[in-house]
Structures are given as C-alpha cells and as structure tokens.
Amino acid sequence: MIDITQFPESDANWSEDHWKQFIDFLVESGLATYGQICSAALGQLNPPQVGTGTTNIVKHNYPHRKVWQNVKAWFYERTGKCEDCGTRLDLQTDHVIPREEIGTEADKLENFTLRCRRCNVIRRPSHKQGGVLHLTTAAALMWILLTRQPQTYQEFKRMCRAYGMTMADIRFQEAWALAIWLNREGKYEIE
Ligand SMILES: [Zn+2]
Incomplete structure (x- = not known):
C-alpha cells in the first residue's frame, strides 16, 4: 500500500507524481476504480450546458430564434479553458461585469467568460x-x-x-x- 503519510503536509506542495500515486491509493483503498475516476474526469471535461443555461440568460438581448446561434458562435470562439487558472475541467459561464453593477446590460455575450467552478466561487463577494x-x-x-x-x-x-x-x-x-x-x-x- 502507498504510504501517503510521507507526502508533503500541504496539498499545494504535492507534485504531479504525488497526485498520480494518490489515484493509486484511492483505487487500492477500494474507494473508486480507475474507470470511475476517469468517468468523473470525463464528466467534468464535458463543456458546460450553455444551450439551456446561458441561452436562457441572454435571450432578451438577441433576436428570437437567433439566440442559440449567437451563443454557439461565442462559445466556439473561446479557448475552452478557465480564464483564471487554465483548467479545462468543470467550466461554467460567468459574467465579466456582474449584473448587480450594470443590470440587464450584463447579459450580453461579450460580457461572458468561462471559468471553472472553483475560480467562480472565489470571485463571489460572499466567498472572500x-x-x-x-x-x-x-x-x-x-x-x-x-x-x-x-x-x-x-x-x-x-x-x-x-x-x-x-x-x-x-x-x-x-x-x-x-x-x-x-x-x-x-x-x-x-x-
Ligand atoms: Zn479556474
């Protein structure tokens, strides 16, 4: 069994090799299989569901029946990575300038970006x-x-x-x- 007690105290100091061994630890401990771990990663790699979510938020700023077309063009233009940390996992759309500041003007596609869930949470004032x-x-x-x-x-x-x-x-x-x-x-x- 892998001895994870010998790993650095803070997860911030774990190398990629430590994380790789930790996956083996999770499997050896019977907590998950390699297949299940990959399935979780693949699920998070799947781009966010802008077809329903974002389309609904911005629809009042675009011609009826052209909303998805506009959202899709915007979406495909992105890099597919979190604006702040660069991950491809667990992405969400996020306002650049919050709605609280500029109202419904905020709901235009040029005011949206992609961030991962973690970086989105960090930006919320309630999560200082x-x-x-x-x-x-x-x-x-x-x-x-x-x-x-x-x-x-x-x-x-x-x-x-x-x-x-x-x-x-x-x-x-x-x-x-x-x-x-x-x-x-x-x-x-x-x-
Ligand atoms: Zn991020």
Missing part, C-alpha cells in the same frame, strides 16, 4: 476566503479526511478550519459521513 484554498471545498474535505484520517469529528472539523475553510459546520458534518460509512466496513478508524 475562497482564494486561500487550493482545491474546491468538496475536494479539500475529502483530501483532509483521507490523507489525515482524523479519528473524531471534532478533530476533522479542527483540521478543516486550520486548512482555511470558513463555511458553516454542516459541510464538515456531511463530509464526515464518509468516515462513518467506511468505518462500518472496517476501512476507517473512529475513536
């Missing part, structure tokens, strides 16, 4: 701490649980706070479910 985190919250919760293996919920919560998470406790309580499920199968130690 977002930029501190290297992973998305969901990914970081699982990273802490699986690499640190805290044996009590309180310890897990403390680790999440130390990592820089500022959201409500309920997110930690939800994530702790995996520890309980794995514990029931003898794959995770709880005090």
Whole structure:
C-alpha cells in the first residue's frame, strides 16, 4: 500500500507524481476504480450546458430564434479553458461585469467568460476566503479526511478550519459521513 503519510503536509506542495500515486491509493483503498475516476474526469471535461443555461440568460438581448446561434458562435470562439487558472475541467459561464453593477446590460455575450467552478466561487463577494484554498471545498474535505484520517469529528472539523475553510459546520458534518460509512466496513478508524 502507498504510504501517503510521507507526502508533503500541504496539498499545494504535492507534485504531479504525488497526485498520480494518490489515484493509486484511492483505487487500492477500494474507494473508486480507475474507470470511475476517469468517468468523473470525463464528466467534468464535458463543456458546460450553455444551450439551456446561458441561452436562457441572454435571450432578451438577441433576436428570437437567433439566440442559440449567437451563443454557439461565442462559445466556439473561446479557448475552452478557465480564464483564471487554465483548467479545462468543470467550466461554467460567468459574467465579466456582474449584473448587480450594470443590470440587464450584463447579459450580453461579450460580457461572458468561462471559468471553472472553483475560480467562480472565489470571485463571489460572499466567498472572500475562497482564494486561500487550493482545491474546491468538496475536494479539500475529502483530501483532509483521507490523507489525515482524523479519528473524531471534532478533530476533522479542527483540521478543516486550520486548512482555511470558513463555511458553516454542516459541510464538515456531511463530509464526515464518509468516515462513518467506511468505518462500518472496517476501512476507517473512529475513536
Ligand atoms: Zn479556474
């Protein structure tokens, strides 16, 4: 079994080789198969559903029946990467200038860009701490649980706070479910 306890303390310092070995760890631990991991990545690689989502948002600024044509032309012009971090995974459309500032004028295609979910969250004023985190919250919760293996919920919560998470406790309580499920199968130690 791969000893991930020897890996760098912070995920920000993990090399590509550490992440590669971590995939092997997830498979060896029986948490997911290689096929399932690839399926998750492929699902996130699939471009966002602008045909319904964005088309609906911008429709009042374009001639009826020409909306999708305009959205599609805009969409194909993009690089297909997150404007901020460059990933191709988990992309969403996002206003450049928010609607709160310029109203319905914001809903024109030239005011849209593609960002990944994580970078989108960081930009929201309600998530001022977002930029501190290297992973998305969901990914970081699982990273802490699986690499640190805290044996009590309180310890897990403390680790999440130390990592820089500022959201409500309920997110930690939800994530702790995996520890309980794995514990029931003898794959995770709880005090
Ligand atoms: Zn990004």
